[in-house]
Amino acid sequence: MKKKFKFMGIAVALTSVILVAGCSGKASSGKSGEESVAVVLKTLSSPYWKYVEAGAKAAGKELGVEVTVVGPAAESQVIEQVNMLEDQISQAPGAVVVAPSQPETVVPVLESAVKSKLPVLLIDTDADFKGKTTFIGTENFTAGQEGGKLLASMLQKGDKVVLIEGALGNSATDARIKGAKESLEAAGMIVVAQQPAESDKTKAMSVMENILQKNADVKGVFSANDDMALGVLRAVEAKGLDIKVIGTDGTEEAVESILAGKLAGTIAQSPYNMGFEGVKKALEAIKGEKIESRIDSGVDIITSENAKGKLEFLKSISK
Known part of the structure; x- marks a missing residue:
């Protein structure tokens, strides 16, 4: 009987060792031993961020990385994004890719992650803190300069223009x-209004309606993103005015509007590539490879002349 109890004791000890060994494995491993990367975006409710998400997931599939993409319902929900980031970090991914809505608010969390040896990569929006792996965007x-130049090229010196800000x-x-x-x-343009619309289409429409009540002779608008540009366009069309509107981001809806002769143009980023490169570089960081501290994803100036080709590409990645 004593021998039986002794054998059971050895079995329990061995089981404990196995469990401890299993728990002490790499925390960055996802399903079936894959590395894991958490991607925290400003929101998942707009086309632009859907392209980023598509790129990140495509990279995960191609490279064999488990990718989790999260983001709040709106870019203005800064604290919600911070909470999501903290939640993802608590799950011990191999690396985290972040597009911070409000960098100064999220930096303390990112600094804490870096101190725990977690690679932190930023996409779209940079933030100043020690230890980040890279910025891709x-x-x-x-981009704004190019948008301003494009709008100015469509106007006359002395024309009145409006700037629509994000959150x-x-x-x-x-x-x-x-x-x-x-x-x-x-270029000699006169900025008569500069107001925020929180990167929201409906809000931008309302803001532009108010601006037009005092400045009906506006000739051009530059918007810091395409959703706001399309909202501005609604207000302009409702008044039956001829105002050139330039957006930023190069979303599918914006490019379709350009082809329809409505939006005058957009400064297109490469959101799909940002997402793809973010995950790709995150995997390299997990493996300890050296990465450039800043990677410029570039811009494309989209007008009626090249909108068709851009739209075909966007539709191909939206499938």
């Missing part, structure tokens, strides 16, 4: 507005 100031504190849209304003003023 458009130089937003440059307050969103460094990406702030930089675009700053770049556009610089180009427009350098």
